[in-house]
Amino acid sequence: MTPAQPLAAAPPPAAPAAAMPTLLCVDDEPNILASLRRLFRPAGYRVLLAESGAEGLRVLEAEAVDLVISDMRMPEMDGARFLAQVRQRWPDTVRLLLTGYSDIQSIQDAINCGEIYRYITKPWDDNDIQLVVRHALERRALEQEKQRLEALTLRQNEELKQLNHSLEAKVEARTLQLKLSRDAAIAANDKLKHNFVTTIKVISSMLEMRGGALSGHARQVADLARKIAVHLKLDAREAQDVFVAGLLHDLGKIGYSDDMLATPLTMLHGEELGLFRKHPVRAEQLLMPLEDLRGSAAILRAQLERFDGNGFPDGVAGLAIPLGARILALAVDYFNLQQGAMVQRHLRADEAKSLIINASGTRYDPHVVNAFRHVVDSGGGDEASGVEMLSGELVPGMVLARDLVSRDGLMLLAADHVLDARMIQQVQDFEAKSGGRLPIRVRPAKEKQ
Template identity: 40%
Template sequence: MSQPASVLIVDDEPNVLRALRRVLRSETYQVLTASSGEEALEILAEEPANVVVSDNKMPGMDGAELLSRIQASYPDCIRILLTGQHDLDAVTRAINDGHIYHYIAKPWNDDDLRFILRKAVAFFESEHERQRLEALTQTQNEELKRFNSELEARVDARTAELTQVASQLDSAHEALKHSYVTTTRVFSSLINMRLPERHQTNSQITQVIKAFLQAHPVDEGLRRDLLMAASLYNLGKLSWDDQLLGLASEKMFGEERDRYRKYPEMAGELLMALEPLHGAAKLIRYHQERWNGSGFPNHLKEEAIPWGARLLRLCVDFIELQRGLMLDRHVSRDNALKLLEKLAGRVYDPELSRELVAFLQEHAPDMGISDASVMALSTDKLEPGMILVRDLHSKAGHLLLNEGRELTEGLIDKLISFEGTESIRYTLLVRLPDEEALIEDESET
């Protein structure tokens, strides 16, 4: 949200209102107050709030009734009940009639209250974003219907577009000799014009390869070939129709499977027409070969597969597993790494697989993090003293930990326990505390 969240506090006791304002003084919220349910409704009519915190026991309209009326008129507003005693009937009525998000007992704990409000605001923002995305999806679906209605006419346009792409590939031959990077970007953009968004994986694969090669240097020629191959590896899919593009590879059978198995060879043949791309074309042609010889197109085995093609295969599968392009589901980052380990020795070069998995367990170039000091770790690898470098949210979108939070042993144990209850595995982006700062802290003590 571009503006600070608005929180309305309702209580008939001025001392309570002042106390709550003090508690929230360090927060970024716009805090509004009302001394009665009637006044609260008047304020909401003029200035809707994101979150309402209401005392239960108030003269006239009590908190449960107020939250029920707010729920009816402002359903998006997050409602929290503040009760001076454990009044089960009032809480039950507020849940049933007002659909409250949470209730807080007096006297409250300041830290708990701030944490609950942060979660409430985060929940409001996530719901707001969900509604925005639903509206966007509806708009896109309508556009898709219009697109499908024109499909027959667009077939000829696509054929012309593919012909134009081939023509551009030929005409770019001379320029490619002088500028590999620029020309590769042009080709990659042309590919992305044809492929659906979730198939536009070349950017992430390039990031992974570039970061891995910084830690495991190779000669400049092989590095250039690998980066160009990462940008152009799916060139052979340009001739696929929409139905085939929408399938995960495990769901392809018969003729569809045959076309899938030809895409590396087709891309390699297209690029072999351009002399500066011969090295990249060879890596693309063989990147679907398997360590045990069961791959395609030539059933190469072990060391007969070019090293660059072996690395490209690992990086392609790592990203495509997460995008749902191989299996008929999206695989989490941690599980994708586990599959690379599990299939080492059959599909992948075992030594290269071990090196890449170890690298990606500590670095996250595929998540937009190029800082070598930042590590992507599962909860079982966390250690006290590590600093969180990106907010951690729950599966439901609630903020669990803020960026900059120092992890403690107790906090790590709570995260592991929370994973068990939610049946989910989290990957945290963390870095170790600055060593010089630690030395200064120890000297001061």
């Protein structure tokens, strides 16, 4: 067979050719190469093709290539050997492995020798492979920018060493200015993260306003789910994803009728039961546009799955269910059993706990059930979070250790809020008007992270 000549996609009219990322696709199957070219050309990429590893190396010698997609199984030179040479000769070129085989050893060889960025299985999903390529190129661009900045910093440091001693004061002033800017940026980022979680809590409270009897339910679920996650030693990001999923676990029920929401799960039948089982998928779809909530969205999708595989919507079982979803399912059911949302009567906490323990291994993950028992039996460790105080004992500078919540379950102030004189007066006025004492837990300002 005559080696196929590299084919380049024409650049879009609005963008100069030099600005287009260049992809090299290497596969011994022409139809695969044609498919990849049809997929990436309309997306604004310059696409080069090669039908063997040797031909791919020749293309790389003649062309500047940003990313290589190589098949694993090729005659003469397989993908692992080819990508190893690419790594050695063109280390800045991103390397992806395309394989239709479940050959773990081959994939390991490609990872170890070629240091590939990702591997993609055949048949691929067009959206997934486009996303992988886009992310890979973005990462490469960020790495190049990082190297540029590091080189710039090194050069500037060398120049600074050559300056006269009289400039030391200016250098110190500039260093202080940069430190202050960095500290300000970190503080602003921390504030954004805090406001993001606070916004989720507010949205959760708004979702519960349809049913006053359930006010505070989502926060109870979220708090229990997070405590279980912490006991299971999930990292901070995973624990937060579980917490947010707990706050939004009923998000997919927006639009359901009041009668349906008030009906216990065991009393739902036919279309209503089918509609209820769709709420996890609806919740996932609502959150998917928000990249920071995709972890929570995946948890919400699987919240009705069962450990024995008889759940919804995907019927997955055991450890195939995301751990966050296994935690959330238990936390939701624990409070729903007590509030009459699952069965016709309201169970006591100890009755709900017994039902959950009895369903270990069928409905719930036994590992999660054990963690749940530990958290519930130990009281959850709430008392270690700050000191409970009366509103009249508050002083400016104190920091809320927990969300300040009204007796109706509505959040008044978020945890980590620094109290000032005006806010303390508002809390006291609220207590006077509502005729009830608020549960306030605070810590000194110096403990705020």
